[in-house]
Amino acid sequence: MTEHTxxxxxxxxxxxxxxxxxxxxxLAGPAHADTTAAKPGANLQSLAELDGKAPSRRNLxxxxxxxxxxxxxxxxxxxxxxxxxxxxxxxxxxSQDGNLPGLATLTNAMLNEGxxxxxxxxxxxxxxGLGADFGNGAYRDMAVASLxxxxxxxxxxxxxxxxxxxxxxxxxxxxALKRIKNQMLAGFEYQKQNxxxxxSIELFEKLYGKHPYGHPSDGDARSIPPITLDQLRAFHAKxxxxxxxxxxxxxxxxxxxxxxxxxxxxxxLPKGPALPKLAQPSEPKPGVNHIDFPSKQTHLMLAQLGIDxxxxxxxxxxxxxxILGGGAFGTRLMSEVREKRGxxxxxxxVFSPMQVRGPFMIxxxxxxxxxxxxxxxxxxxxxxxxxxGPTQQELDDAKRELAGSFPLSTASNASIVGQLGAIxxxxxxxxxxxxFMQKSQSLTVEQVRAALNKHLAADKMVIVxxxxxxxxxxxxPPTDKPAEQPLGVPEH
Amino acid sequence: MNxxxxxxxxxxxSTIVMPLVAVAADVQPxxxxxxxxxxxxxxxEDHRAPVVVSQVWYKVGSSYETPGQTGLSHALEHMMFKxxxxxxxxxxxxxxxxxxxxxxxxxxxxxxxxxxxxxxxRLGVALELEADRMGSLRLPPExxxxxIEVIKEERRLRVDDQPNSKAMELFSAMAHPASxxxxxxxxxxxxxxxxxVEELRHWYEAWYVPNNATLVVVGDVxxxxxxxLAQRYFGAIPKRATPPAKLPLELAEPGLRQLTVHVRTQLPxxxxxxxxxxxxxxxxxxxxxxxxxxxxxxxxxxxxRMATRLERGQELVAxxxxxYNPFTRGDSLFVLSAVPNTQKKKTLAEVESGVxxxxxxxxxxxxxxxxxxxxxxxxxAGLVYDRDSISSQATTIGQLxxxxxxxxxxxxxxxxxxxxxxxxxxxxxxxxxTRERLSVAHVLPEEQAHD
Numbered sequence: 049m050t051e052h053t054x055x056x057x058x059x060x061x062x063x064x065x066x067x068x069x070x071x072x073x074x075l076a077g078p079a080h081a082d083t084t085a086a087k088p089g090a091n092l093q094s095l096a097e098l099d100g101k102a103p104s105r106r107n108l109x110x111x112x113x114x115x116x117x118x119x120x121x122x123x124x125x126x127x128x129x130x131x132x133x134x135x136x137x138x139x140x141x142x143s144q145d146g147n148l149p150g151l152a153t154l155t156n157a158m159l160n161e162g163x164x165x166x167x168x169x170x171x172x173x174x175x176x177g178l179g180a181d182f183g184n185g186a187y188r189d190m191a192v193a194s195l196x197x198x199x200x201x202x203x204x205x206x207x208x209x210x211x212x213x214x215x216x217x218x219x220x221x222x223x224a225l226k227r228i229k230n231q232m233l234a235g236f237e238y239q240k241q242n243x244x245x246x247x248s249i250e251l252f253e254k255l256y257g258k259h260p261y262g263h264p265s266d267g268d269a270r271s272i273p274p275i276t277l278d279q280l281r282a283f284h285a286k287x288x289x290x291x292x293x294x295x296x297x298x299x300x301x302x303x304x305x306x307x308x309x310x311x312x313x314x315x316x317l318p319k320g321p322a323l324p325k326l327a328q329p330s331e332p333k334p335g336v337n338h339i340d341f342p343s344k345q346t347h348l349m350l351a352q353l354g355i356d357x358x359x360x361x362x363x364x365x366x367x368x369x370x371i372l373g374g375g376a377f378g379t380r381l382m383s384e385v386r387e388k389r390g391x392x393x394x395x396x397x398v399f400s401p402m403q404v405r406g407p408f409m410i411x412x413x414x415x416x417x418x419x420x421x422x423x424x425x426x427x428x429x430x431x432x433x434x435x436x437g438p439t440q441q442e443l444d445d446a447k448r449e450l451a452g453s454f455p456l457s458t459a460s461n462a463s464i465v466g467q468l469g470a471i472x473x474x475x476x477x478x479x480x481x482x483x484f485m486q487k488s489q490s491l492t493v494e495q496v497r498a499a500l501n502k503h504l505a506a507d508k509m510v511i512v513x514x515x516x517x518x519x520x521x522x523x524x525p526p527t528d529k530p531a532e533q534p535l536g537v538p539e540h
Numbered sequence: 541m542n543x544x545x546x547x548x549x550x551x552x553x554s555t556i557v558m559p560l561v562a563v564a565a566d567v568q569p570x571x572x573x574x575x576x577x578x579x580x581x582x583x584x585e586d587h588r589a590p591v592v593v594s595q596v597w598y599k600v601g602s603s604y605e606t607p608g609q610t611g612l613s614h615a616l617e618h619m620m621f622k623x624x625x626x627x628x629x630x631x632x633x634x635x636x637x638x639x640x641x642x643x644x645x646x647x648x649x650x651x652x653x654x655x656x657x658x659x660x661x662r663l664g665v666a667l668e669l670e671a672d673r674m675g676s677l678r679l680p681p682e683x684x685x686x687x688i689e690v691i692k693e694e695r696r697l698r699v700d701d702q703p704n705s706k707a708m709e710l711f712s713a714m715a716h717p718a719s720x721x722x723x724x725x726x727x728x729x730x731x732x733x734x735x736x737v738e739e740l741r742h743w744y745e746a747w748y749v750p751n752n753a754t755l756v757v758v759g760d761v762x763x764x765x766x767x768x769l770a771q772r773y774f775g776a777i778p779k780r781a782t783p784p785a786k787l788p789l790e791l792a793e794p795g796l797r798q799l800t801v802h803v804r805t806q807l808p809x810x811x812x813x814x815x816x817x818x819x820x821x822x823x824x825x826x827x828x829x830x831x832x833x834x835x836x837x838x839x840x841x842x843x844x845r846m847a848t849r850l851e852r853g854q855e856l857v858a859x860x861x862x863x864y865n866p867f868t869r870g871d872s873l874f875v876l877s878a879v880p881n882t883q884k885k886k887t888l889a890e891v892e893s894g895v896x897x898x899x900x901x902x903x904x905x906x907x908x909x910x911x912x913x914x915x916x917x918x919x920x921a922g923l924v925y926d927r928d929s930i931s932s933q934a935t936t937i938g939q940l941x942x943x944x945x946x947x948x949x950x951x952x953x954x955x956x957x958x959x960x961x962x963x964x965x966x967x968x969x970x971x972x973x974t975r976e977r978l979s980v981a982h983v984l985p986e987e988q989a990h991d
Contacts, residue, residue, distance in 0.1 A: 089631060089635045092626060092627075098661065098662065101661075106590065131924050160842075172843035173914060177914045178921075179917040196925060198921050241805045344696040345696045345701055377633035377637065378630065378634040387630055390688075390693075391689075413697055445634075448639070448640070451640060452639045453641075455659045458589060459591045459930065460588075461928050
């Protein structure tokens with residue numbers, strides 16, 4: 049084979065922060081560099097020379113308006129590259145499936161299978177012949193349809209015309225539905241070999257029960273076959289309505305052009321209002337659930353209900369989580385489980401704030417014979433962190449990290465269009481990120497700890513394990529040289 | 541789907557403005573220089589945002605390894621995070637994290653690379669950290685004894701517990717009878733079990749020298765700025781001769797090889813691989829560009845032949861792909877894979893004959909002008925889209941340089957693909973899609989093992 053890339057750890061980007069951080073934020077924060085010679089990193093010349101100022105960022109000027117049909121639009125002009133990105137986010141995820149699990153995913157997958165006068169091959173040839181990329185996907189809260197195209201008029205206009213038909217007037221051909229159902233069934237067979245996937249399906253079921261977040265977005269082998277064309281059409285008519293979408297647009301377009309594009313797309317969609325919001329889930333029953341699976345490793349997932357997107361504790365929990373297990377090296381989980389004990393390749397924790405309370409989750413894998421000891425270790429780390437954490441140093445470091453990573457979040461059109469989509473979809477104010485940043489920078493240790501304890505309890509976790517039943521061994525002792533000393537990174 | 545397909549087609553991504561591309565934006569200045577100690581530096585300016593990516597590429601990977609010592613390059617990559625002269629184990633990662641940087645590393649058969657993405661004013665930190673571990677890696681034995689356990693977990697996670705990766709690992713070993721591409725990058729488990737930190741020390745001393753590395757910086761910087769920093773941090777690291785590195789050459793026509801492997805899967809699958817040259821080893825580069833176009837005709841999007849005919853038309857497969865990487869240090873492999881449509885009761889034998897039909901058609905019938913035009917449109921647009929990411933620009937440059945080609949190839953991309961005629965495509969198909977060059981794997985569910 050040609051490519052055998054094996055990264056050192058799963059890149060999780062910037063976790064919760066990166067997914068959201070956007071433009072136009074002023075980094076508030078005191079500059080009190082306190083580097084001392086005793087601190088590690090102090091003999092780096094480059095570090096000592098940093099001026100301690102917050103890094104500058106690409107300035108974004110977000111414009112927003114509503115189309116005549118009620119679609120919300122967010123737009124950022126970017127003329128550096130002769131291209132644009134258009135992203136439609138509908139409240140048409142699997143939480144709208146009702147009693148037909150997989151309906152939202154199937155509808156979304158069928159968008160580009162047929163429009164008047166064009167079958168799936170002609171649609172694909174249409175986009176590809178223009179060099180345009182069409183994308184789609186359905187998740188729990190949202191369904192997405194996107195277009196990336198060159199901005200030159202002879203490419204842009206035909207690409208948009210086709211895109212508008214695909215999202216607004218799909219014909220849902222019957223033979224295509226059969227084929228896509230078969231492919232989804234093959235997918236269900238395929239996921240049977242994946243213990244991590246099986247564990248994750250089980251976890252959501254235990255966490256959410258009958259709530260609309262409880263079933264997998266793809267549905268399952270029993271729910272998919274009976275779904276009918278009429279059900280797809282009905283779902284499209286209500287969930288792909290202009291009142292139920294957010295249009296994010298970034299690229300080489302003038303405001304006038306952007307308005308025309310948004311109007312064109314919005315007018316092509318079915319008419320209708322936003323769908324009603326979901327109810328909050330009820331508290332799950334804690335406990336351990338095991339899936340017997342003949343793998344070498346055991347997958348461990350621990351979860352609780354977390355928060356929704358509007359929760360006032362979002363900043364405190366994000367910051368608190370980044371210290372516990374937010375993706376990079378040096379988090380408490382990564383340091384204790386991987387770096388000091390070599391038990392896993394990766395261990396992460398995450399709050400996923402959603403339309404209603406999304407999960408807080410810890411996820412790792414370890415060799416089967418150490419799985420019980422490792423699970424207990426992770427629970428102890430969480431318990432201790434909720435009780436005593438974070439330290440002042442950890443909090444200061446996390447604030448610096450947040451400020452420093454900020455310029456990365458607006459570096460590409462792709463990242464900007466993602467941020468616009470999230471802001472629009474979760475109905476956040478345009479200055480949400482500025483608020484978020486200021487809030488984060490002003491948090492105290494006590495506030496973070498209080499927020500964590502308000503939302504999490506170590507003995508209330510819903511736990512799913514997937515792996516073989518094997519005789520258990522004790523954990524190896526940790527190294528006595530934690531690489532956790534405070535660092536001499538100047539404030540910025 | 542389209543973006544993936546474009547990559548699957550091996551069409552060189554990235555940047556650089558083609559004079560032929562009417563839609564292209566202004567040229568991004570790209571500068572190249574070499575320090576006295578042999579470190580090659582390539583700087584591309586991209587001033588859209590005040591961020592920068594720094595990548596250090598070493599010319600070493602699993603294809604350089606010998607039997608019994610597989611996995612050394614990848615294990616060394618892990619140990620590069622475990623301390624050097626100025627830094628304790630894990631310390632560099634914490635410094636970078638607190639600066640808000642993204643960092644990671646990756647190992648392949650032809651290269652090992654390390655990168656940081658960060659605010660532009662912090663570039664010096666990234667370079668100082670890289671220079672320190674290039675010149676003075678510590679390799680503490682007690683760190684190694686823990687890290688090798690992490691690597692074994694990585695192997696279990698990515699290969700041993702992933703039936704299709706496991707099958708692909710065996711397939712790749714079979715498809716490369718003569719070259720180091722036989723070796724899985726993560727290493728065989730038996731070799732991980734007996735790896736010694738002294739071997740890593742030796743591997744490090746052999747290959748981690750400035751004259752065997754390329755520093756690529758893309759972002760909001762100038763050449764002078766980078767030159768100053770590179771000289772300051774890397775300048776004092778001495779040059780040292782590396783062992784001779786032979787190109788991984790394969791047998792041209794090793795003969796048909798077949799493998800049946802039973803793994804813990806519910807779905808059977810088929811893998812085909814033809815031994816073909818890469819750009820670095822081809823006598824005639826046009827044949828390589830013809831193979832790239834063939835990959836695009838077969839799988840360059842949802843309107844390409846595999847999706848149109850095998851997936852939708854005949855409904856033979858639940859999914860299928862074709863890929864070819866021409867940018868290898870040695871000979872390459874043209875790979876096709878497919879999962880039969882079991883809902884329609886299709887068998888591996890039927891899928892095989894469907895695949896051969898596509899391949900034989902390439903030999904006998906020239907592609908239509910419309911099909912070629914569609915591929916070309918995707919290449920032109922892809923050259924613009926890839927400029928949206930500083931990391932993908934840097935990766936393209938680094939990869940080309942490290943496999944012994946030049947980043948300037950990007951400039952010729954479109955011209956070279958345009959120069960391929962329908963006759964070239966037919967001729968390449970006839971030359972390369974033969975049973976003498978073919979490896980076949982049938983990947984079957986375990987319950988069929990006793991048939």
